[in-house]
Amino acid sequence: MPALVRIxxxxxxxxxxAVPTMLGIVILNFxxxxxxxxxxxxxxxxxxxxxxxxxxxxxxxRFGLDNPLLTQxxxxxxxxxxxxxxxxxxxxxxxxxxxxxxxPGTLTLMVVALMVAILIGVVLGSLMATFxxxxxxxxxxxxxxxxxxxxxxxxxxxxxxFFSVKLGWLPSGGAGTIGSRLTGLPALLDKARxxxxxxxxxxxxxxxxxxxxxxxxxxxxxxxxFVRTAYAKGLTPFGVTARHIxxxxxxxxxxxxxxxxxxxxxxxxxxxxxxxxxxxxxLAFEAVMGRxxxxxxxxxxxxxxxxxxxxxxxxxxxxxxxxRIGAR
Amino acid sequence: MAPLLQVENLTxxxxxxxxxxxxxxxxxxxxxxxxxxESGSGKSLTALxxxxxxxxxxxxASGRIAFDGRDLIKLDARGMxxxxxxxxxxxxxxPMNSLNPVMTIGRQIGEVLxxxxxxxxxxxxxxxxxxxxxxxxxxxxKRVDDYPHQLSGGMRQRxxxxxxxxxxxxxxxxxxxxxxxxxxxxxxVLDLLDTLRCELRMAVVxxxxxxxxxxxxxxKVVVMYAGRKVEEALPGxxxxxxxxxxxxxxxxxSPRLKNDFHYRDGxxxxxxxxxxxxxxxxxCPFRPRCAEARASCGHHxxxxxxxxxxxxxxxxxxxxxxxxxxxxxFSL
Numbered sequence: 001m002p003a004l005v006r007i008x009x010x011x012x013x014x015x016x017x018a019v020p021t022m023l024g025i026v027i028l029n030f031x032x033x034x035x036x037x038x039x040x041x042x043x044x045x046x047x048x049x050x051x052x053x054x055x056x057x058x059x060x061x062r063f064g065l066d067n068p069l070l071t072q073x074x075x076x077x078x079x080x081x082x083x084x085x086x087x088x089x090x091x092x093x094x095x096x097x098x099x100x101x102x103x104p105g106t107l108t109l110m111v112v113a114l115m116v117a118i119l120i121g122v123v124l125g126s127l128m129a130t131f132x133x134x135x136x137x138x139x140x141x142x143x144x145x146x147x148x149x150x151x152x153x154x155x156x157x158x159x160x161x162f163f164s165v166k167l168g169w170l171p172s173g174g175a176g177t178i179g180s181r182l183t184g185l186p187a188l189l190d191k192a193r194x195x196x197x198x199x200x201x202x203x204x205x206x207x208x209x210x211x212x213x214x215x216x217x218x219x220x221x222x223x224x225x226f227v228r229t230a231y232a233k234g235l236t237p238f239g240v241t242a243r244h245i246x247x248x249x250x251x252x253x254x255x256x257x258x259x260x261x262x263x264x265x266x267x268x269x270x271x272x273x274x275x276x277x278x279x280x281x282x283l284a285f286e287a288v289m290g291r292x293x294x295x296x297x298x299x300x301x302x303x304x305x306x307x308x309x310x311x312x313x314x315x316x317x318x319x320x321x322x323x324r325i326g327a328r
Numbered sequence: 329m330a331p332l333l334q335v336e337n338l339t340x341x342x343x344x345x346x347x348x349x350x351x352x353x354x355x356x357x358x359x360x361x362x363x364x365x366e367s368g369s370g371k372s373l374t375a376l377x378x379x380x381x382x383x384x385x386x387x388x389a390s391g392r393i394a395f396d397g398r399d400l401i402k403l404d405a406r407g408m409x410x411x412x413x414x415x416x417x418x419x420x421x422x423p424m425n426s427l428n429p430v431m432t433i434g435r436q437i438g439e440v441l442x443x444x445x446x447x448x449x450x451x452x453x454x455x456x457x458x459x460x461x462x463x464x465x466x467x468x469x470k471r472v473d474d475y476p477h478q479l480s481g482g483m484r485q486r487x488x489x490x491x492x493x494x495x496x497x498x499x500x501x502x503x504x505x506x507x508x509x510x511x512x513x514x515x516x517v518l519d520l521l522d523t524l525r526c527e528l529r530m531a532v533v534x535x536x537x538x539x540x541x542x543x544x545x546x547x548k549v550v551v552m553y554a555g556r557k558v559e560e561a562l563p564g565x566x567x568x569x570x571x572x573x574x575x576x577x578x579x580x581x582s583p584r585l586k587n588d589f590h591y592r593d594g595x596x597x598x599x600x601x602x603x604x605x606x607x608x609x610x611x612c613p614f615r616p617r618c619a620e621a622r623a624s625c626g627h628h629x630x631x632x633x634x635x636x637x638x639x640x641x642x643x644x645x646x647x648x649x650x651x652x653x654x655x656x657x658f659s660l
Contacts, residue, residue: 225425231381232420233440233491234413243439244428322430323475 007316014312018305025304026080026297030073033293039065040089040291063089076297085298090290095298099280103302105175106272106279110264113199117206118257124207125214126246132219140211148208152267156201156274163197170196173276198275202267206260213256217249224248251322258314262307330394331356332531333378333499338391340373340382340555346389347373348555355548357498360525360532362546362563364539364578368603370555371535372421375503378533379418380408396498414444417492417530421504423484427476433460433487434472440494459490463520482513489520496528503535518545539582543567548638551575554603554613556629560640571635571646573618574599612643620645 041059045051060066064075079086085095124140131137147155164172175194221227222245230244268281276282280299287295319325331354340348348370355361363371376382378393380400393400396415400408412418420426428436437459438452447455453472460468463486476484485505492500502521506514522545525532534546542549542563549566551559551574559572570576577599601617611626612618618625622645632640 225420225422226428228381229420229426229488229491230428230439232379232412232418234409234411234443235439236409239443244431247430248428324429324477 010312010315010319014308014315018308021308022301022304026077026301027073029297029300030076030293031069033296034069036288036291038291040293041065043289043291044090059089063087076294080301085301086294088292088295090287090292091295095295098283098295099298099302102278102280102283105277106265106268106281109195109198109202109272109277109279110261110268112195113202114206114257114260114264116199117203118210118253120203121207121210122214122246122250122253124211126218126241128211128215129218129222129245130241132215137215144208144211146208147204148212150204151270152201152205153270153274155204156197156271159197159201160274170194172197173274175278198271198277201274202264202271205267206264209256209260210253213253214249217252218245221245221248247321251318254314254317254321258310261310262303265303265306330397331359332396333533334392334394335374335378336392336394338374338377338393339389340370340377340386341389342386346555347386348377351391351552351555351557353550353557353560355499355531355533357531358525358529359547360522360534360545362534362536362542362549363552364536364542364549365552366537366578366603368554369552371537371552372503374552375418375501375533375535378499378501379412379416381412410444413440413492413497414495415497416499416501417495417497418501419485419488419492419503419505421507423481423488423508426488427484429476432473432475433479437487437491437494440491444495455494456490459494460487462493462524463487463490465490481509482517485509485513485517486520489517489524493524493528493530497530499531499533500525501533501535504537505534506538506541507536514541521545539567539578551578556613556642557632557640558614558642560632562638565636565639571639571641572614572643573620573645574614577617 039060040063041056044059045056057066064072067075076086085099087093088095088098091098124144128137128140160172163170171194175191218241227240227244230240235243265281268279269285270281271277272279272281273285280302284296284299287293287299334354336352338348338351339346351370351374353361353363363374365371373382373386377388378395378400380388380403382388388401391401395411398407400411403411427433434453434456437456438447438449441447441452441455457468457472460471465471465483465486471479471483476487479487485508489505500521505521506517509517518541521532521534524530534541536542546563549559549561549563550557551566551572553574559566559570559575561571566575567579570579577597580597581599582596599617611628612621612630615621615625620643630642630644632642633644635641635646
């Protein structure tokens with residue numbers, strides 16, 4: 001029962017905080033984006049190769065780009081009030097539909113990458129902590145440093161070179177076999193095959209972070225008195241690690257993971273571009289290149305919502321992991 | 329019959345020091361042995377050595393720890409795990425940090441039973457409630473699902489005790505069990521330990537620096553200084569007639585309210601200087617602080633002698649009782 005009350009309270013607080021946060025993000029970004037040279041009409045005219053002053057003026061007035069800035073902002077906000085994200089001049093469709101098309105791809109990629117990163121990172125970190133200062137720790141430390149410092153686009157390219165070009169095991173890009181009429185399990189497996197490389201490139205950096213974090217956190221917990229108590233009860237070293245050390249060590253890791261959800265969205269831009277993965281990150285990239293600010297604002301709004309929700313989820317996980325937090 | 333626990337010539341070694349040297353003592357079934365000494369005398373290390381839970385870097389260099397007919401030093405890791413928590417229970421000094429903060433106390437108690445008695449969920453929980461009742465925690469049914477931070481220090485120490493006695497061990501090692509608690513709680517906790525000792529017929533090794541605790545609860549006292557045993561006696565004898573200069577210093581430094589001597593009435597005497605590392609020292613480790621020290625004390629550690637039945641002292645220059653200030657004050 002107290003658990004439910006706690007969840008309810010967290011959710012209410014999150015909602016109350018979300019509205020002003022998101023409003024601030026929209027307004028701030030709206031003005032920031034105006035600083036970029038050119039607008040959608042310029043880009044479209046440039047791509048068409050020829051455009052008269054009249055056609056450009058017509059384009060601008062059709063998309064409302066000729067209105068004063070504050071009027072444009074007012075339009076956007078009043079659209080938002082009606083739960084509409086506006087219309088994309090470039091794609092010729094509502095932004096909400098555009099995002100809805102791309103969101104699942106990015107979410108799956110992010111969730112898979114994050115889960116894999118946490119799982120592998122925690123396992124490797126536990127190994128490193130167990131063998132601290134000895135050979136396995138040293139070797140893994142070198143690898144984690146390597147993955148931490150190599151940029152993900154390079155890892156992405158190298159994975160493509162190795163697994164797609166040389167070995168031919170995995171597809172080099174896309175999100176599914178085009179034209180295949182698979183359903184059920186085979187369809188899922190097909191999707192999974194396309195997921196392996198992008199998820200790996202995105203995850204490796206985070207694996208390195210979580211491994212190092214887990215190592216440090218476990219070494220700290222290891223010296224606490226309750227660990228000695230656990231040994232005095234006659235538990236095996238594995239039992240002590242799994243039941244007493246790890247759970248206490250996980251608390252800082254959930255904090256970091258929550259913060260990474262926002263960062264991962266940024267990382268997804270690069271990885272999605274490398275693997276031509278039809279996701280939000282690539283859409284954002286294209287929107288910037290096309291000066292399609294309505295789309296970009298929609299994506300930023302959604303990402304901020306995602307980060308807020310992720311933070312709320314982390315709060316809940318924290319409260320579950322550490323009973324002392326709920327007592328506040 | 330050999331006593332339950334027999335420690336012979338135990339030496340604990342760090343790379344650069346020997347914090348415990350040639351220590352011997354024994355504790356019989358149902359007996360409380362108190363080990364007293366100031367901080368740094370090696371008493372806590374001794375307790376950890378009995379469990380083979382010495383911190384990294386420390387090792388048992390030589391000696392024998394015979395427990396229930398087995399030498400614990402020769403036992404492998406697996407055999408030792410079977411003993412810990414089942415035949416030997418241990419209570420630590422800091423009840424604040426000795427319990428896992430993210431696990432309910434019921435589960436922490438139940439864990440011992442799962443490991444050693446193969447109890448499953450519900451049975452372990454039921455036993456945990458019984459044990460909480462045994463250590464007199466009120467409303468045990470409700471408390472069993474509490475987390476450590478919801479309990480007071482005294483309660484946590486009771487939970488520690490419940491955990492330590494869960495499998496009815498033959499030996500309970502209590503490493504300064506009441507140091508972190510306030511005085512009224514101290515007495516309750518020690519009373520509880522004593523009751524449990526009688527009920528479960530446990531031997532208790534009580535590590536403390538509190539002479540008041542020793543006087544009231546011990547059957548036998550070992551006084552340690554710088555890793556060595558300097559005196560061993562029954563508590564009555566020790567308080568009536570302390571032989572070693574260090575023991576005399578300790579007793580003179582503690583107030584005895586019963587005899588109307590209070591620190592308001594005058595300054596307590598103190599032992600000058602501080603405990604020094606015994607590593608590499610020849611001779612009596614107490615020599616630099618000892619009023620009775622002679623030149624010969626520096627040559628070798630004085631051997632333990634038997635001045636009276638059931639007594640041991642490691643000093644050849646013991647003074648008669650009358651020469652001591654406040655001597656009469658230490659009768660119990």
